[in-house]
Amino acid sequence: MTAEMTLTEAAGNTGDGRADLRLKELHASLSDPGLDSMNFLNEITFRYPEAISFAPGRPYDGFFEVEQIFAGVRAYIDHLAASGRTTAQVKSELFQYGPAAGQIREVIADWLRKDERIDVPAASIVVTVGCQEAMVLALRALVRGPQDSVLVSSPCYVGITGAARLLDIEPVAVPERKDGFHAEDLARAVRAERARGRTPRAFYVVPDHTNPSGTTMTLEARQELLELAGRLDVLILEDSPYRLVSPGSRLPTLKALDTSRRVVHLGSFSKTLFPGARVGFAIADQTVETGDPGRTGLLADELAKIKSMITVNTSPLSQAAVAGMLLAAGGRASELNTETSAYYGDAMRHTLERLDAAFPAERRERLGLRWNRPSGGFFMAVTVPFLADNAALARSAERYGVLWTPMSYFYPDSGGERAIRLSISYLSHQEIAEGVDRLARFIEAEAAATS
Incomplete structure (x- = not known):
């Protein structure tokens, strides 16, 4: 292959000039x-x-050493043994598929309490294949069809807009000003969507050191956003992967400030631990009416259903490495960063x-x-x-x-x-x-x- 030939051209160079499919x-x-x-x-x-x-x-x-992976897995195995697991149970947790919602949810919940002051039950967490899968699960669960819409802060991470379009969801842009997010811009976008006869279901935002612009939402803006989301009945999809790898004091996450379950927090250990693990998570503690009289479930349960049809579960070995690293640091990823x-x-x-x-x-x-x-x-x-x-x-x-x-x-x-x-x-x-x-x-x- 010549330096001038792109990868796409090389793959399509079949010799007879004919394509098997049309775009x-x-x-x-x-x-x-x-x-x-x-x-x-x-x-x-x-x-x-x-x-x-x-x-x-x-x-x-x-910052990466191969031995870190082995040490993490070993620390998790030791944790399982100390928790009373038999050798057969430890083997099963590492070698078998495992639950769709994940098997390190308690470890993640402990880390969230210690590092982020987010206090949620482990049952509200779904362990995903990176944050990207968490986005797909949330979008698929929340958007029923063309009558619903998702708003995104613009400019924004291409992963959310790409995931939306793969699911036939057209993302609606909420322009970010030079000084960052303004609540009135979201309110205006929500009103415009409703005037079109559509229901805005959620607003995606990265409040800390956003990708691509690097801006950070002020505490006042975070509080205004949460108040507005409650008033307009819109969920917030919060994605904040750069908090623990940035210097200085941190403002609280939207989820830590959330008192009415308005925020679905999408997270990842790609930046704080290592991206090769491909371990992310969603905090979805919103209650869901199931249709059975007197019975409610969690949005996390619905995300787990979808996950079981996409990736089945997140790699148990990757989960073990991530959990072991957190456990070895006393449950604080901040100590590792x-x-x-x-x-x-x-x-x-x-x-x-x-x-x-x-x-x-x-x-x-x-x-x-x-x-x-x-x-x-x-x-x-x-x-x-x-x-x-x-x-x-x-x-x-x-x-x-x-x-x-x-x-x-x-x-x-x-x-x-x-x-x-x-x-x-x-x-x-x-x-x-x-x-x-x-x-x-x-x-x-x-x-x-x-x-």
């Missing part, structure tokens, strides 16, 4: 530009492996300092260049004086050896055409310095070409 005969979501955009980014990364990449939102590899949160905080500061040095205030003003200053997380947004599309990304990779992500990928409607997302999580300080220098040369060249 228009497949599900409509497969023609969605959002899915194509991420494929393009993957292909660019493959084509230019030597480029410095500010694109992936991956944890830094330097003291060093990592400091590292990512330093990486963000270093990136901002290099950008400041490359583009002093006067030069930024003249170019129309600006960026935000997140207090944590993996991402930041840079507004640029040119069209930051796939063609620009290809030029950046080929001529300057630096990758980034177009912000337009993250807008369910239109937007972000002249902005880029930078991820600071996967690079060393030396790579950040060289990467920003390359990025600066690219921005200068593009600005000159379009002036």
Whole structure:
């Protein structure tokens, strides 16, 4: 395969020029530009492996040791034995399918109480294959059909919009302002949906160091959102994966502030422990009328039903590794992330300092260049004086050896055409310095070409 040939072209090169299937005969979501955009980014990364990449939102590899996995599994086995499990029962928990809702729910509930001050029964937790499955389960359970809708903060994580479209749900954008979320914007969107004859079921938001913009919701905004959700009878889908890997004090999650079961919290151990485990969870403590007189269940039970038809259960071995790591740290993932949160905080500061040095205030003003200053997380947004599309990304990779992500990928409607997302999580300080220098040369060249 030549460097010029994309992975898609290589796979489709059958020799006779004929295709086995037509895209228009497949599900409509497969023609969605959002899915194509991420494929393009993957292909660019493959084509230019030597480029410095500010694109992936991956944890830094330097914190991982293979022995951690074995130690985690061993700690969980010891925990089971200490809890009175027989050898046969331990073997079954590791080798067999296990319950759809998960077998480490008590461990997760203990961690949530200690680290996040979220006090929910273990029965309200469903252990999922990453947070992505939790999103799919929540969307599938809550949205009955085209008469219902889901609102998303815009720009937002492509995983939620992609999952919605795979389920034939068209996400409704609630624009995020420069200073973040405003409750009146959600109220306006809810009213507009009801005027169209649709029922807004839930609002998806990342309150802490959001992907892609890096903004964090204030405590006042969190309280306003919860009050509004209760008044408008809308659930909140809260996704907050960057809290424990960010420096400084943390504001309470929406779920910790939730007193009326308005929040379905979607979580993951991908950033706090390791992404290869693919262990996430949903907290769904909302009560559900079952149709039987006097009997109610939990939304978590309904999510578990759906999960049993999708992934059956989450890998028991992955669950064991995650639970063992939590148990070894006294149930506190925060204790495991003291060093990592400091590292990512330093990486963000270093990136901002290099950008400041490359583009002093006067030069930024003249170019129309600006960026935000997140207090944590993996991402930041840079507004640029040119069209930051796939063609620009290809030029950046080929001529300057630096990758980034177009912000337009993250807008369910239109937007972000002249902005880029930078991820600071996967690079060393030396790579950040060289990467920003390359990025600066690219921005200068593009600005000159379009002036």
